[in-house]
Amino acid sequence: MLNIVQLGLGPIGQQLTQYLSERQGIKIVGAVDPDPEIAGTDLGTHASLSAIGVEIVPQLDAVPEIQKADVAVISTLSSLEKVAPQLIEAVNEGLDIVSSCEELSHPWHTQPELASRIDDHCTEQGVSCLGTGVNPGFLMDYLPSVLTSVCQQVDRIKVERVQDAEPRRKPFREKIGVGLTESEFQQKRDSIRHVGLEESVYMVADAMNWKLDKVCETLFPVIAESELKNDTLNVSKGEIAGVQQVARGYLGDDEVITLVFKAAVGIEQSHDTINVVGTPHFTSTIDGGINGDIATSAIIVNALKAIRGAGPGLKTMLDVQAPAYFSEI
Numbered sequence: 474m475l476n477i478v479q480l481g482l483g484p485i486g487q488q489l490t491q492y493l494s495e496r497q498g499i500k501i502v503g504a505v506d507p508d509p510e511i512a513g514t515d516l517g518t519h520a521s522l523s524a525i526g527v528e529i530v531p532q533l534d535a536v537p538e539i540q541k542a543d544v545a546v547i548s549t550l551s552s553l554e555k556v557a558p559q560l561i562e563a564v565n566e567g568l569d570i571v572s573s574c575e576e577l578s579h580p581w582h583t584q585p586e587l588a589s590r591i592d593d594h595c596t597e598q599g600v601s602c603l604g605t606g607v608n609p610g611f612l613m614d615y616l617p618s619v620l621t622s623v624c625q626q627v628d629r630i631k632v633e634r635v636q637d638a639e640p641r642r643k644p645f646r647e648k649i650g651v652g653l654t655e656s657e658f659q660q661k662r663d664s665i666r667h668v669g670l671e672e673s674v675y676m677v678a679d680a681m682n683w684k685l686d687k688v689c690e691t692l693f694p695v696i697a698e699s700e701l702k703n704d705t706l707n708v709s710k711g712e713i714a715g716v717q718q719v720a721r722g723y724l725g726d727d728e729v730i731t732l733v734f735k736a737a738v739g740i741e742q743s744h745d746t747i748n749v750v751g752t753p754h755f756t757s758t759i760d761g762g763i764n765g766d767i768a769t770s771a772i773i774v775n776a777l778k779a780i781r782g783a784g785p786g787l788k789t790m791l792d793v794q795a796p797a798y799f800s801e802i
Contacts, residue, residue, distance in 0.1 A: 475777060475802050478503035478542040478568065480559055481549035482511065482519060482529065484642055485573060488770040489548055490520035496774060498802030503536035504529045533562050544777055547572040551668040553580055553587060560602060564594050569783075570602040571776050573769060575669035577604025579614070579676040579789045592787035601783040605776050605790055607768035608634060609669030609676070613732050615790040617747045618680035620757060627751040630677060631731040636762055637740040638715050639706060645765070646715075649736050650694065651706075653713040658694045666692050667734050670720040674730050678722055680791055685730075687723040692716060695737040706738060714738050772796060 477493055479486060479501060486506070493499050494517070504516040504527050517525035530536055533545075545563035550556050553576035560577075563570050580588040595602050604610065613632045621627050638646050650658050650665045658665065671688055678685050697714040701707075708714060715737025722730035743762035749755055779793040790796075 475499050475781070476502045476538075476541050476543045477777075478505065478533070478536055478539065478545050479516070480505045480533065480545055480547045480563070482506040482508075482516070483548070484644060485766075485770060486548045487520040488766065489546060489773060490516055491522060492770050492774045493546070494520075494522060494525065496802070497800065499774075499777070501525065501527055502538040502541050503527065503533075505531070505533050505536065507531050533559075533566065539566055542566070542568055544569045544571060544780065546773060546777075547574065548773070549574070551575045553577050553584055557587060557591065560591055561594060564598050564600055564602070567598060567600060569600050569780050571773050571780050572602070572604050573606045573773060574604050575606065575609055576672060577602075578606070578609040578669055579672040579679070580604075580787075581679075581789075582675040583671055588787060595787055596785045599785050601780050601785055601788055603776060603780050603783070603788045603790070603793060605772055605796075606669075607763060607765045607772060608734075609673045610790055611768070611772055612745050612763060613670070613734070614673035614676035617749070618677055618791065619795070620747055621681070621749060621751070623753070624749060625752045627681060627749060629729050629731070629750040630681075631733070631748040631750075633733040633744070633746045634735070634762070635733075635740060635742075635744050635746075636736040636765070637738065637743045638736045639701075639738045640764075641736075642766055643705070645736075646738065649716045650713045651715055651738055652708050655694060655696070655713065658713050662692060665716055666690075667716065667718050667736070670718055670732055670734055673732055674720050674722040676789060676791060677730050679789075683722070683724055683729060685722045686725055688720065690718065690720045692718045695735065697739060699739075701739050708738060715740075771798075775799065778802065
């Protein structure tokens with residue numbers, strides 16, 4: 474039996490509750506969220522399930538059965554700096570950690586001092602910590618790295634994740650600026666950007682043992698070319714339909730890694746495409762793309778077995794046994 478304590482019970486956290494509850498051999502023994510409106514609520518009820526006898530509390534040290542927990546599943550914030558105190562608190566309780574924090578997926582180049590501090594603390598306490606998700610954590614970094622296993626030589630890697638945002642959760646559509654004017658987009662562009670693309674570039678580079686000289690990002694709005702309105706959508710022609718963000722990694726003047734993230738309403742054909750230039754040269758495409766809301770929660774659950782055997786320290790997906798679906802522990 475693997476005992477889990479959840480931190481963060483927003484939309485992703487609630488979906489995680491559902492997925493965790495379905496797996497044989499996994500038991501949720503604690504639930505933490507600072508929202509006073511849900512304090513004291515049964516976790517199962519909060520996640521639209523039957524009551525499971527786990528009361529939501531505002532902080533980790535208030536979990537009644539914290540001593541029984543093995544792993545903390547943290548789905549709170551994207552910022553590593555803001556999540557770090559939660560990580561340290563979980564480490565102090567002797568818990569391994571799997572988190573959806575995007576900046577935790579590969580922070581060794583983007584936030585090296587903080588990454589080292591977390592790594593040292595995990596090592597001292599004998600626990601492991603992993604940041605993962607569908608993106609970053611899998612589709613645009615780990616998966617292309619794995620696909621190069623069949624290559625004798627790799628010269629360049631390009632990944633495109635193109636998503637129709639209409640079926641996604643409302644918070645995701647808001648995150649990519651759907652419905653804003655161009656002026657509003659420019660004012661909010663720092664919060665609209667997809668978090669984790671730079672971390673993905675560095676994960677691919679580390680897998681290839683490429684010491685990048687430069688990483689740069691560009692971000693542009695996707696403009697609606699026609700009116701897009703239905704029961705859940707109200708976007709006029711000329712308003713923001715979504716975002717396109719491109720991250721590039723260079724060896725000298727050569728662009729060796731290109732990651733294209735495009736998410737917008739009105740996209741006709743979603744897809745995830747990986748192009749490897751080398752020996753052999755090949756392209757792999759997932760038609761229709763991977764549903765990010767399902768996949769993020771699924772990979773966190775599937776990574777639980779991997780993190781338990783990963784050894785102490787801060788890990789990336791490159792460091793742990795390849796996660797796979799398991800029916801029971």
